[in-house]
Amino acid sequence: MTKQIRFNAFEMNCVAHQSPGLWRHPRDRSWQYKDIEYWTDLAQILEKGIFDGIFIADVLGTYDVFHGDNRHALQGAVQVPVNDPLQLAPAMAAVTKHLGFGITTSISFEHPYPFARRITTLDHLTKGRAGWNIVTSYLSSGAKNIGQDDQVSHDDRYDIADEYLEVLYKLWQGSWQDDAVVRDRESGIFTHADKVFPIEHEGKYFKVPGIHISEPSPQRTPVLYQAGASSRGKNFAAKHAECIFISVPSKVLLKRFVDDTRQRLQAEGRDPNSVYIYTLATIITGATDQEAQDKLKEYQKYASHDGALTLVSGWSGVDFAQFGKDDRIQYIKTNAIQSLLESYSTADPSRSWTVDEVAEWTSIGGNGPVFVGSAATIADVLQEWVEETGVDGFNLAYAVAHETFSDVVEYVVPELQKRGVYPQAYREGTLRHKLFGQGDHLSAPHVGASYKR
Amino acid sequence: MTKQIRFNAFEMNCVAHQSPGLWRHPRDRSWQYKDIEYWTDLAQILEKGIFDGIFIADVLGTYDVFHGDNRHALQGAVQVPVNDPLQLAPAMAAVTKHLGFGITTSISFEHPYPFARRITTLDHLTKGRAGWNIVTSYLSSGAKNIGQDDQVSHDDRYDIADEYLEVLYKLWQGSWQDDAVVRDRESGIFTHADKVFPIEHEGKYFKVPGIHISEPSPQRTPVLYQAGASSRGKNFAAKHAECIFISVPSKVLLKRFVDDTRQRLQAEGRDPNSVYIYTLATIITGATDQEAQDKLKEYQKYASHDGALTLVSGWSGVDFAQFGKDDRIQYIKTNAIQSLLESYSTADPSRSWTVDEVAEWTSIGGNGPVFVGSAATIADVLQEWVEETGVDGFNLAYAVAHETFSDVVEYVVPELQKRGVYPQAYREGTLRHKLFGQGDHLSAPHVGASYKR
Numbered sequence: 001m002t003k004q005i006r007f008n009a010f011e012m013n014c015v016a017h018q019s020p021g022l023w024r025h026p027r028d029r030s031w032q033y034k035d036i037e038y039w040t041d042l043a044q045i046l047e048k049g050i051f052d053g054i055f056i057a058d059v060l061g062t063y064d065v066f067h068g069d070n071r072h073a074l075q076g077a078v079q080v081p082v083n084d085p086l087q088l089a090p091a092m093a094a095v096t097k098h099l100g101f102g103i104t105t106s107i108s109f110e111h112p113y114p115f116a117r118r119i120t121t122l123d124h125l126t127k128g129r130a131g132w133n134i135v136t137s138y139l140s141s142g143a144k145n146i147g148q149d150d151q152v153s154h155d156d157r158y159d160i161a162d163e164y165l166e167v168l169y170k171l172w173q174g175s176w177q178d179d180a181v182v183r184d185r186e187s188g189i190f191t192h193a194d195k196v197f198p199i200e201h202e203g204k205y206f207k208v209p210g211i212h213i214s215e216p217s218p219q220r221t222p223v224l225y226q227a228g229a230s231s232r233g234k235n236f237a238a239k240h241a242e243c244i245f246i247s248v249p250s251k252v253l254l255k256r257f258v259d260d261t262r263q264r265l266q267a268e269g270r271d272p273n274s275v276y277i278y279t280l281a282t283i284i285t286g287a288t289d290q291e292a293q294d295k296l297k298e299y300q301k302y303a304s305h306d307g308a309l310t311l312v313s314g315w316s317g318v319d320f321a322q323f324g325k326d327d328r329i330q331y332i333k334t335n336a337i338q339s340l341l342e343s344y345s346t347a348d349p350s351r352s353w354t355v356d357e358v359a360e361w362t363s364i365g366g367n368g369p370v371f372v373g374s375a376a377t378i379a380d381v382l383q384e385w386v387e388e389t390g391v392d393g394f395n396l397a398y399a400v401a402h403e404t405f406s407d408v409v410e411y412v413v414p415e416l417q418k419r420g421v422y423p424q425a426y427r428e429g430t431l432r433h434k435l436f437g438q439g440d441h442l443s444a445p446h447v448g449a450s451y452k453r
Numbered sequence: 454m455t456k457q458i459r460f461n462a463f464e465m466n467c468v469a470h471q472s473p474g475l476w477r478h479p480r481d482r483s484w485q486y487k488d489i490e491y492w493t494d495l496a497q498i499l500e501k502g503i504f505d506g507i508f509i510a511d512v513l514g515t516y517d518v519f520h521g522d523n524r525h526a527l528q529g530a531v532q533v534p535v536n537d538p539l540q541l542a543p544a545m546a547a548v549t550k551h552l553g554f555g556i557t558t559s560i561s562f563e564h565p566y567p568f569a570r571r572i573t574t575l576d577h578l579t580k581g582r583a584g585w586n587i588v589t590s591y592l593s594s595g596a597k598n599i600g601q602d603d604q605v606s607h608d609d610r611y612d613i614a615d616e617y618l619e620v621l622y623k624l625w626q627g628s629w630q631d632d633a634v635v636r637d638r639e640s641g642i643f644t645h646a647d648k649v650f651p652i653e654h655e656g657k658y659f660k661v662p663g664i665h666i667s668e669p670s671p672q673r674t675p676v677l678y679q680a681g682a683s684s685r686g687k688n689f690a691a692k693h694a695e696c697i698f699i700s701v702p703s704k705v706l707l708k709r710f711v712d713d714t715r716q717r718l719q720a721e722g723r724d725p726n727s728v729y730i731y732t733l734a735t736i737i738t739g740a741t742d743q744e745a746q747d748k749l750k751e752y753q754k755y756a757s758h759d760g761a762l763t764l765v766s767g768w769s770g771v772d773f774a775q776f777g778k779d780d781r782i783q784y785i786k787t788n789a790i791q792s793l794l795e796s797y798s799t800a801d802p803s804r805s806w807t808v809d810e811v812a813e814w815t816s817i818g819g820n821g822p823v824f825v826g827s828a829a830t831i832a833d834v835l836q837e838w839v840e841e842t843g844v845d846g847f848n849l850a851y852a853v854a855h856e857t858f859s860d861v862v863e864y865v866v867p868e869l870q871k872r873g874v875y876p877q878a879y880r881e882g883t884l885r886h887k888l889f890g891q892g893d894h895l896s897a898p899h900v901g902a903s904y905k906r
Contacts, residue, residue, distance in 0.1 A: 013574070015643065024638040031636055031643075034577035034668075036547055060567060060666060070646070070664070077643030081634075081668040084567075084574035090544040091578065094489055113598040114513060114537075114562045121466070121537035124487040125544065145566040145663045181534075183484055185477040188757065190468065190484075190530030193523070210598045211523070213513060215487075215534040304641065 003386050005421050006393025007413075008102070008245075008278050009046050009405060012057040014082040018282070018366035018397040020307025022299065023077055030401040034083065036091050042402050043092035043099055049409030050423050052435060053100025053131060054092070055225065055245065055278075055395060056085035060109065061142025063314030066306075067321045070141070073314075076307040086118065093126040098426040098434065102131035102225045102243070107160065109146060112167040113208055119222050120172065120214040128218030128430030128440060133225040134240065136161045136233070158232045163203045165240055165448075170199035172221045173442070173451035175212035191215070197453070218430045220452070221442050238264035239447055242432070245395050247280035247367040254279050255389040262390070269445050276435065278395040279385070282365030282404065284372045285411045296364075296372045299399045303363035305356070312362055325356040365397045375415035382412075383421065456839050458874050459846030460866075461555070461698075461731050462499050462858060465510040467535040471735070471819035471850040473760025475752060476530055483854040487536065489544050495855050496545035499552055502862030503876050505888060506553025506584060507545070508678065508698065508731075508848060509538040513562065514595025516767030519759075520774045523594070526767075529760040539571065546579040551879040551887065555584035555678045555696075560613065562599060565620040566661055572675050573625065573667040581671030581883030581893060586678040587693065589614045589686070611685045616656045618693055618901075623652035625674045626895070626904035628665035644668070650906070672883045673905070674895050691717035692900055695885070698848050700733035700820040707732050708842040715843070722898050729888065731848040732838070735818030735857065737825045738864045749817075749825045752852045756816035758809070765815055778809040818850045828868035835865075836874065 016023040016030045023031050032038040046054055062070040062080045073080050089101040103122065105115070123130035136157040137143070180195035201208040226233070226241035237244050244261060248254050262272035284299065286292040309320040329352060353361075364370050371381045385391060398404035416422035427433065430440045442448040469476040469483045476484050485491040499507055515523040515533045526533050542554040556575065558568070576583035589610040590596070633648035654661040679686075679694035690697050697714060701707050715725035737752065739745040762773040782805060806814075817823050824834050838844060851857035869875035880886065883893045895901040 021641065023636070023643065024641060026638075034670075035580075036543065036578045040547060060570070062664070062666070074644045074646040074649055075642050077636075080666060081644070082570075083577060083667050084571045087540060087543045087571070087574050087578060090489065090540045091547045094493060094544045094547050109567045110563060111599045117513070117535075118537045118540070121540050124536060125489045125540055127488075141663060142666075145661050146564045147660045183476070183530075185479075188474065188477060189528050190476065191527045191534070193527040196527055207600045208598050210594060211515070213515070213533060213595075214536050217487075 002383075002419075002421050004423070005382055005386055005416055006276060006278065007049065007051045007408070007422075008393060008395045009042075009051050009054045010057065010280065010395045010397045011042070011054055012079065012082065013085050013088060014079050015077040016401075017057070017079070018280075018368075019299075019303065019364045019399045020076055020078050020311060021304025021363065022302050022399055024302045025299065025400050027403055028400045030398075031077075038401075039088045039092050040095045042405065043096045045402055045405050045409055047096045047099045049405070049413045050426060051099065052393070053102050053129075053431065055102035055131075055133060056088060056104055057133075058082070058085045058104040058106075058135070059142065060106065061145070063310050064141050065317060065319050066310040066313035068319060072306055072310045076304050076310065078307045078310045086122070089122055089130070090125050093129065098129075100129050100131050100223065100431040100434070101126060102133050102223070104133040104135055106135040106137060107164045108137055108143065108157075112164050112206060113171070116168050116171040116212060117214050120212070120217045123217030123219050123222055124214075128432075130217070130219065130222040131225050131243070131431060132222040133227065133245075134161065134165075135227075136236075158236050160205050161236060163205050166203065167199070167201050167206050167208055169221065169448045169451040170201055171208070171212040172216075173448055174453055175199055176216045177453055178216065181215050219432050219440050221448050223431050223435065224448075234261065234264055237261070238268045238270070241275055242446075243276045243278065243435070245278050245280070247395075249361065249367060249369060251385060251389050254385070254391055258390045274436070276392040278393045279389075279391050280366060280368030280397060281394045282368060282370045282397045282399055283378055283408050283412060284370060284399060284404065285375060285378050285407050287374065287411070289373045289377055292373045292377075296370070299364060303360075305359035305363060308359040308362035309355070311366065312358060315367075320355060323355050325359070326354050329353045329355070329358065364399050368395075368397065370399075375411040378412050379415045379419060379421075382416070383419075455836075455872075455874050457876070458835055458839055458869055459729060459731065460502065460504045460861070460875075461846060461848045462495075462504050462507045463510065463733065463848045463850045464495070464507055465532065465535065466538050466541060467532050468530040469854075470510070470532070471733075471821075472752075472756065472817045472852045473529055473531045473764060474757025474816065475755050475852055477755045478752065478853050480856055481853045483851075484530075491854075492541045492545050493548045495858065496549045496552055498855055498858050498862055500549045502858070502866045503879060504552065505846070506555050506582075506884065508555035508584075508586060509541060509557055510586075511535070511538045511557040511559075511588070512595065513559070514598070516763050517594050518770060518772050519763040519766035521772060525759055525763045529757050529763065531760045531763045539575070542575055542583070543578050546582065551582075553582050553584050553676065553884040553887070554579060555586050555676070557586040557588055559588040559590060560617045561590055561596065561610075565617050565624070565659060569621050569624040569665060570667050573665070573670045576670030576672050576675055577667075581885075583670070583672065583675035584678050584696070584884060585675040586680065586698075587614065587618075588680075589689075611689050613658050614689060616658050619656065620652070620654050620659050620661055622674065622901045622904040623654055624661070624665035625669075626901055627906055628652055629669045630906055631669065634668050672885050672893050674901050676884050676888065677901075687714065687717055690714070691721045691723070694728055695899075696729045696731065696888070698731050698733070700848075702814065702820060702822060704838060704842050707838070707844055711843045727889070729845040731846045732842075732844050733819060733821030733850060734847045735821060735823045735850045735852055736831055736861050736865060737823060737852060737857065738828060738831050738860050740827065740864070742826045742830055745826045745830075749823070752817060756813075758812035758816060761812040761815035762808070764819065765811060768820075773808060776808050778812070779807050782806045782808075782811065817852050821848075821850065823852075828864040831865050832868045832872060832874075835869070836872075
């Protein structure tokens with residue numbers, strides 16, 4: 001059987017998420033991110049296209065590495081201003097039935113006890129369509145604003161994250177038995193008190209004696225997303241994640257990542273194919289190849305190189321303003337330790353990239369590739385990527401909101417369906433069941449399953 | 454001119470909020486609190502009735518004083534399970550245009566930096582209809598679950614709260630100038646970076662150097678609600694609140710509270726009538742007095758005395774299980790310092806209350822009065838309360854969801870409108886402007902107004 005292709009939408013509660021400058025395009029709607037209608041319209045487009053979900057990224061800091069301050073980020077609206085992602089989901093849930101919601105929140109910013117309730121609430125309100133993208137840190141400009149002089153060390157963060165997850169599993173999985181809530185009008189018993197258990201957690205970082213304050217939601221634990229790129233992050237993902245997001249510019253790197261991830265899953269005792277990997281991409285399409293190419297050219301007129309370098313500087317921690325636009329990445333690489341820079345230079349091992357080329361690459365769709373062409377051309381490329389790398393799907397960014405997503409739904413989805421490599425309809429049930437067809441709850445050997453009574 | 458009457462709805466993301474046991478009533482919908490439709494239906498009922506807003510209470514702990522544990526709370530669904538209030542507002546905003554949202558959150562559970570963004574986001578998504586009910590603490594069973602062995606002292610809490618508000622005012626009011634965001638497509642300037650200011654806050658409890666991460670929302674600062682009952686709490690309210698909620702069983706106590714509050718406002722240099730005071734009440738109405746009385750009798754069959762005493766024990770900190778049902782409050786009062794108990798005994802100074810009478814009183818509509826009768830009867834009572842106490846409006850609880858609110862909208866609102874004492878329509882604009890008609894933002898002499906550049 002030909003491998004199926006899955007789509008996910010990549011968004012953020014801000015302007016021109018992965019395509020800095022494109023808010024200047026006359027048809028772009030991303031400057032309307034503050035309005036509820038922007039999100040309810042988008043949710044309906046995505047559900048029409050049978051997208052697995054919408055993944056809402058987040059930062060709680062500004063990109064202040066480029067030129068050493070946040071001026072360029074503010075001026076170009078490079079992921080600032082940015083609003084809370086969580087509150088978008090209930091509004092989108094009110095106008096859809098199937099779309100999943102992958103909400104990003106950092107474990108650094110809220111205690112697991114109130115956080116557990118937030119996510120349980122989201123899962124109730126969406127009737128089991130909640131996903132959580134686990135982030136262990138934000139930009140250091142964000143950490144400073146919650147009174148931390150600098151971020152805790154990288155590995156410590158993952159130790160804290162492991163215990164944070166342990167507390168959550170105890171609350172979500174273990175505190176209430178399935179049959180605790182009976183709502184028995186005759187006896188007046190709403191909940192059997194002896195089927196609700198205090199979790200009595202006493203760990204290194206957290207102390208939570210009590211019961212989960214919410215009754216179990218359809219999925220109990222939300223679908224767990226992760227996007228860790230470091231080695232420690234990858235092990236964390238191999239242990240906890242059910243869906244993994246990656247952003248790389250090439251098939252070479254993607255295949256390396258997919259293989260590595262499957263191996264780590266196996267090492268954790270999990271089926272290596274039980275986790276979906278979605279890779280970042282942007283699709284620009286139209287009725288013909290020519291129309292799509294023309295669209296790309298038109299979009300590029302609005303793309304911002306400064307905005308792109310603001311992002312790249314923030315991601316890498318290296319101020320790209322210090323280099324000339326023709327300087328080559330290899331040179332920069334010797335000064336930097338970040339995997340991001342390596343990824344550019346190894347995207348095509350035979351090629352070296354100038355700073356200007358990096359800026360151009362990043363200015364539409366961030367670090368991922370841009371696929372341009374008619375539905376047939378795009379379908380060929382997507383199938384090639386899937387076949388050659390073993391990836392499960394694509395985390396699609398937009399160039400112009402919501403045109404990019406509408407075009408994908410109008411052109412590409414029907415072509416993929418025709419080829420038998422894309423779902424014809426959603427599966428009924430919770431997000432987890434829609435994705436994996438194995439029921440609503442975490443199941444063994446996932447570590448979270450063992451916490452259920 | 455006859456004084457106008459305002460309505461607000463009192464809800465909580467749980468079962469049978471102020472009427473323990475009423476979830477057993479066959480027409481009650483409150484057990485559907487987990488569903489988005491429960492809330493969108495309610496929002497539309499309230500907006501039809503031109504309610505100022507919906508005030509969503511919250512606790513993040515269980516009522517565990519009665520009999521010394523949380524068994525009775527769990528069994529009777531006495532405000533447990535309880536879900537996050539914040540996420541209800543975006544869904545309700547999607548189906549309404551005018552209704553305000555008063556969301557309860559405690560300053561104990563989230564750092565002001567991410568919290569500021571949550572509320573700004575809510576104000577954007579609701580197009581300026583966000584309100585925040587400022588709570589300084591939860592039940593001690595909640596504090597334990599975020600790793601605090603006991604709650605910080607009462608007065609310290611208000612010192613922290615004052616600084617918390619200071620950080621918020623700096624972020625909401627002072628960080629972005631009104632003309633910072635220009636979204637100029639020609640120049641590529643979305644935000645004038647020199648019109649966005651880091652707040653550089655260094656206080657006793659918080660250190661926040663950076664800018665607010667969100668652009669200004671329609672109201673900048675949400676409408677500020679408070680329900681403090683202690684002397685320190687009342688001073689805090691007199692300084693910050695724009696709407697104040699109180700729950701007392703009688704006119705005598707209400708008048709005392711209203712007079713005291715107006716005096717404290719004056720002492721703070723504010724117009725004593727610039728703050729709306731809403732008092733808790735439950736209205737049971739129908740086509741005739743008889744129909745309303747029959748409805749009450751029918752409701753009472755489902756009310757739970759144990760549930761009521763679970764609430765009263767939690768509110769007062771005194772375990773009512775130790776007393777006989779005929780014991781009198783005066784006796785109890787000598788053992789308790791809580792104002793709640795005093796309030797029962799002074800509701801009618803000539804009367805003393807048995808524990809059983811307290812339970813009956815509390816079992817429908819909590820600590821507030823229950824008004825029963827036809828629209829004309831209710832209107833008479835409401836007008837009498839307003840005239841004799843100087844209160845501005847009523848924070849209406851429900852006995853049976855959503856029947857209680859539907860009945861008020863169907864019977865009482867038109868009667869009040871006929872008498873010229875209730876709005877015929879909403880004022881256009883933000884929640885603050887709808888309420889006070891003085892614009893979208895805090896204005897002098899409110900302390901928050903001074904933080905705006």
